[in-house]
Amino acid sequence: MTGLYVHIPFCAVKCFYCDFAAYSGQKKQVARYLAALEAEAALSPALAPETVYIGGGTPSELDDARCAELFLRLRRAYPSARPIETTFEGNPDSLDERKLAVLAREGVTRLSVGLQTADDALLKAIGRRHTAADFARVFSAAKVEGIAERSVDLMYGLPGQTLESLAATLEFALALEPEHVSLYGLQVEDRTLFSKRGVEADEDSGREMYELAIAALARAGLEHYEISNWARPGRRSRHNLNYWRRGEYLGLGASAASFLSGTRSSNEERLSPYLESVESGRRPTAESETPAGLEALGEEALLGLRLIDGFTPSPALREAFAGPWAVLKARGLTREDGPLWRLTPEGVFTANEAFREFVPPFAFEEAHRA
Numbered sequence: 001m002t003g004l005y006v007h008i009p010f011c012a013v014k015c016f017y018c019d020f021a022a023y024s025g026q027k028k029q030v031a032r033y034l035a036a037l038e039a040e041a042a043l044s045p046a047l048a049p050e051t052v053y054i055g056g057g058t059p060s061e062l063d064d065a066r067c068a069e070l071f072l073r074l075r076r077a078y079p080s081a082r083p084i085e086t087t088f089e090g091n092p093d094s095l096d097e098r099k100l101a102v103l104a105r106e107g108v109t110r111l112s113v114g115l116q117t118a119d120d121a122l123l124k125a126i127g128r129r130h131t132a133a134d135f136a137r138v139f140s141a142a143k144v145e146g147i148a149e150r151s152v153d154l155m156y157g158l159p160g161q162t163l164e165s166l167a168a169t170l171e172f173a174l175a176l177e178p179e180h181v182s183l184y185g186l187q188v189e190d191r192t193l194f195s196k197r198g199v200e201a202d203e204d205s206g207r208e209m210y211e212l213a214i215a216a217l218a219r220a221g222l223e224h225y226e227i228s229n230w231a232r233p234g235r236r237s238r239h240n241l242n243y244w245r246r247g248e249y250l251g252l253g254a255s256a257a258s259f260l261s262g263t264r265s266s267n268e269e270r271l272s273p274y275l276e277s278v279e280s281g282r283r284p285t286a287e288s289e290t291p292a293g294l295e296a297l298g299e300e301a302l303l304g305l306r307l308i309d310g311f312t313p314s315p316a317l318r319e320a321f322a323g324p325w326a327v328l329k330a331r332g333l334t335r336e337d338g339p340l341w342r343l344t345p346e347g348v349f350t351a352n353e354a355f356r357e358f359v360p361p362f363a364f365e366e367a368h369r370a
């Protein structure tokens with residue numbers, strides 16, 4: 001399976017926690033940027049994507065005409081594409097009925113909207129410009145306008161967020177009957193306002209919040225299929241499943257990542273170098289590597305274990321990581337389910353503990369060297 005990711009790096013304002021390639025005050029670059037995306041596609045390997053994901057940043061910051069222009073350019077770049085899923089990310093403050101109708105007409109089948117929390121005071125405190133009511137309005141309108149799959153992004157571990165607040169957020173979001181829910185624990189990233197303010201993630205309350213969410217989402221009939229993702233039956237994100245299954249994808253746009261023919265690469269993150277590179281006829285690749293040996297096998301485990309149902313490890317992975325795997329099993333963090341390797345419920349809560357074993361430098365290599 002082959003996916004196409006398209007990054008739209010424009011945002012109205014920068015949220016206090018966000019470290020993504022997402023720039024405010026750059027709207028004057030939109031026309032140039034959309035042209036660059038089409039030019040980059042022409043410079044990149046040809047493909048017929050089966051899934052398309054327009055992410056950001058905030059794609060919904062494009063006005064109606066620019067949204068239509070984006071899809072026109074993508075159709076020109078990929079004339080033989082017949083995607084089975086086309087996702088578009090947006091924020092409540094830049095979506096309305098008209099734009100949703102444009103998106104539905106252009107073939108968007110899945111809308112992913114950021115709510116983060118339904119507590120309006122907390123929304124303000126993390127730099128968001130919308131209210132919970134704005135979200136509800138947009139989310140309901142999407143269905144009316146013909147976008148059948150809707151996903152909501154939520155966060156836990158936010159400063160000042162309580163268990164009660166998270167429970168109320170889940171209740172609020174679930175009442176809108178989302179087909180899909182993504183729930184992320186706050187990561188305090190360098191270069192963010194939160195980091196400058198010295199905000200720290202509270203691991204203990206983070207675990208309690210995650211446990212609470214797992215239970216509430218299960219009660220509502222959503223299947224937990226990846227560490228941060230839940231879906232109604234048949235509504236899992238096909239584009240993202242392809243990432244975790246190590247399928248191929250091409251990323252277009254500033255900071256976008258690709259995985260093609262065993263090589264992982266990522267584009268220039270900042271707008272100017274990205275635009276200048278494409279406009280001078282060069283692919284805007286900033287970094288590229290072809291994982292091999294233990295690194296490639298570790299990556300297979302790191303991605304596969306994110307899936308709650310587990311994955312079938314290759315014979316080479318089984319052999320190379322037999323030692324660490326036995327230790328993780330003995331610690332109760334992982335288990336085998338027929339041919340599958342998977343996390344235990346405890347392993348899901350403490351996934352980073354298990355993941356550490358698959359990230360270089362590998363403990364067994366170090367021991368070997370010593």
Ligand SMILES: C[S@@+](CC[C@H](N)C(=O)[O-])C[C@H]1O[C@@H](n2cnc3c(N)ncnc32)[C@H](O)[C@@H]1O
Nearest residue numbers: 017018020056057058089114153184185186187
């Ligand atoms: C990069 S945003 C793009 C979509 C859209 N602009 C929005 O804000 O919803 C995708 C999601 O990543 C999550 N996110 C961003 N920064 C995060 C952080 N530092 N820690 C945890 N989750 C984060 C938020 O839930 C956000 O909705």
Ligand code: SF4
Nearest residue numbers: 011014015018022057
């Ligand atoms: S969380 Fe979304 S809206 Fe906020 S800065 Fe990041 S990409 Fe932009």
